[in-house]
Amino acid sequence: MDRVVTPYEGSGHRPWDDEAPIPAPLRLHSTDVRPQWVDYNGHMSESCYLLVVGDDSDAFFRFIGIDEQYRAAGGSLYTVxxxxxxxxxxxxxxxxxxxxxxxxxxxxRVHLFHEMHHGDTGALLATAEQMLIHVDTTRGGSAPLPEYLQQRLTTIATAHRSLPAPASVGVPMGIRR
Structure with missing residues (x-):
């Protein structure tokens, strides 16, 4: 059976370094637009923007220590x-x-924000706001993050507070009249 495979699957994760500076924002994923992502309008199809954002999330999971071994032990982050x-x-x-x-x-829970830019021009192509929940996959429900992951998230969030708040965060969709 075919399934979606991220570019980072099977790569594990690098050890966390408490002394390492945290970039703001994190730059963990880059890719080129692939032929199978281009639609009948000649540009990247809307679903593929989400695919690329998902790959960025997977790179982030590995950055904080969530990989195949973590998932095999019964933990994961799910997008809600x-x-x-x-x-x-x-x-x-x-x-x-x-x-x-x-x-x-x-x-x-983890609240993330992604920005996708054109690698040559720097033009903003898309943003994505995500809410993730930590899951105990053996029990089948939400579960607290281990303390060490909460500490890593706190370290990253603290470094990222220096960035201006994205204008689109928390904005509901609707036709404004």
Whole structure:
């Protein structure tokens, strides 16, 4: 059976270094627009923007220590909500550079913000706001994050507080009249 495989699957994670500076934002994922991502309009299809954001999330999971071994032990982060804002078009072969920031977290949830830029021009192509929940996959429900992950998230969120708040965060969708 075929399944979605991220570019980082099987790569594990690097050891966390408490002394390492935390970039604001994190730059963990980049890719080029692939032929199978281009639609009948000649640009990257809307679902593929989400695919790229998901790959950025997977890179982040590995950055904080969530990998195959962590999942095999019964823990994972699941996306419960995503707000994707398309800001520009990407064409076949265009380089994509992603930035990720931790906006907030608590004992079970992580609030992320992604920005997708064109790797050559720097143009903003998309933003995505995500709410993730930590899950005990053996029990089948939400569960508190281990203390060491909460500490890592606090370290990252503290570094990311220096960034200006994204204008689109928390904005509901609707037709304004």
């Amino acid at each position: 909500e995503t707000h994707l804002h398309h800001r520009g078009e990407a064409a076949l072969g265009d380089p994509l550079e992603l930035g990720l920031r931790v906006l907030d977290h608590d004992h079970k």
